[in-house]
Amino acid sequence: MAKSPETEHPVKAFGWAARDTSGSFSPFKFSRRATGENDVQFKVLYCGVCHSDLHFIKNEWGFTQYPIVPGHEIVGIVTEVGSKVEKFKAGDKVGVGCLVGSCRSCDQCSNDLESYCAKQVLTYSMPYFDGSITYGGYSNLMVADEHFVIRWP
Template sequence: MNTTYAYAAQHAQSPLAPFEIQRRPLRDHDVQMDVLFCGVCHSDLHQIRNEWHNSLYPVVPGHEIVGKVTAVGPAVTRYKVGDRVGVGCMVDSCRTCASCAEGLEQYCETGFVATYNGVDRESGDVTFGGYSTDLVVDESFVLRVPENLEPAGVAPLLCAGITTYSPLRQWGAGPGKKVGIVGLGGLGHMGVKLARAMGAHVVLFTTSPSKIEDAKRLGAHEVVISKNADEMQAQTNSFDFILNTVAAQHDLNPFLNLLRRDGTMTLVGAPEHDHPSPQVFNLIFKRRRLAGSLIGGIAETQDMLDFCSKHGITSDIELIPMQKINEAYERMLKSDVKYRFVIDMASLKP
C-alpha cells in the first residue's frame, strides 16, 4: 500500500479538502502512474454535490488524467516505466458481455467501473479518481498519450474529447456533412475542433454573441445566436447532424426543427433535470432522430487520441493548482473558463 495525497468531498455540502488514501498493491496487470495533470469536468461537481443521487462519500473526483508510469505488475505487456499515459472515465468492466466484446465498454451490460465513485470488482472498495498524486489501474483501461501533444491540454480529451468524438464518428461527421454544435463550453469547444478536423461544415449555436469570434477561431464556419428567431429560421431543415453539449435543461424543439430529413440530434450534456419532452411531430414528419451518446470504448478513445495527435488538437485550458479547485468550481458554474480547468498535480505533492 502507498499513501496518496488527494482532495475529497466528505458530504454533499462540503468543499473539497485535503485527504489521504491508500492505493492498492499492484495486481499482475496493474499500472501505477504519477498523476501529472487532471481535468475538471462538470460531472465532478455533480458528483461531489450528489446531484445525480449516486455519490459514495468520501468522493475523490477526476477522470481526465494524464500521468507517467512509475511501476507495472509482473504480467503487464503494454506499458513500461516512464511511458506517458492517460486514464479516462472507466477503470474496468465485465469484459464478457456483448458490448464489452465489441469494444464498447462504456455500455457494459453490468455497468462499467467508474474511475471514481465506482466499486472495484475484485475488492469491493470505492474507486478514487485523479484529484490525487498517483493512480493504480489495470493496463486494459490505460491509454497511450501521444508525445507530440502538450500533456496538460490532453487531459480533457479523456472525457470531453471522447464524449464529442464518439458521436461525431458514429453519425458520420465528415466532408459534405453539415454539423451543428450546441454550446461552447468544455464539450462544445472540443466538438467544434473535432468536427472541423473531420472535414464537416461546422455551425456553432450559442446564446452569447460574445462567443462568435472565439467559435470561429476554434474552427466554426458559421455561428448562430440561438435566441435569434430569424437566424434559427434561416437554418431550418439543413443539418445532417447536431451535437447538443448543453448540460442545462432546455427546449430541444428549436434544434430538432433544423435537422433535414433523416437527420439526428445527439445529446451528450448531462443536466441535473431532464429536458422537456420534444414535440412528436417534429420527429415524425422528417424521420428525424433524437439520440444520446456516452463517452467511448477504450479502443475508440485511443483512436481519438491518435486523431488529435495527427491534427495537433488539444483542449483550450486554464491550469490551476489543486488548492484553487473550489474557486474553480464556482467559476465553472458561471462559465468563467475557456474552456476547461486542468489541475497541475505537482501542487499537491508534499
C-alpha cells in the same frame, strides 16, 4: 478473518476530497490497491475538471459515495507495471478516462463498448471488484488495469 484495508490496499495516496454536498475540498489521505499483475501505477501530473465531477460532488445523480476524490481526465507518468502488462513501461506518459473496470466478457465488452457494460467501474465513487471504493485523479497517483490506460506521445 478478513484482511484489513491496509493489507489489501497498501499503496499510500494523497488527494483532495469532497466529504459532502457542499462542494468544499479538503486534504485526504487514503490507500489504493497494490499494483496487480495487469495494472499500471502512475504519478498523476494533470487532471481535468469536468462538469460531471461537479454533479458527483454535489450528489446530483444520487449515488455518490463520500468522501469522493473526483477526476476522470487524468494524465501521468508510469512508475510501476504489473508482471503481465505488455503495453506500458516505467516512464511512459499515460492517461485514464472515466472507466477503470468492466466485466470484459459481455457482448458490449467484446465489442469494445465497455461504457455499456452492466458491471462497469467508474474512475471514482464506485465499488471496485475487490470491494474498495475508487478514487479519481485529484490525487498524486493512480492504479488502473492496463486495458483502461492509454499512451500519450
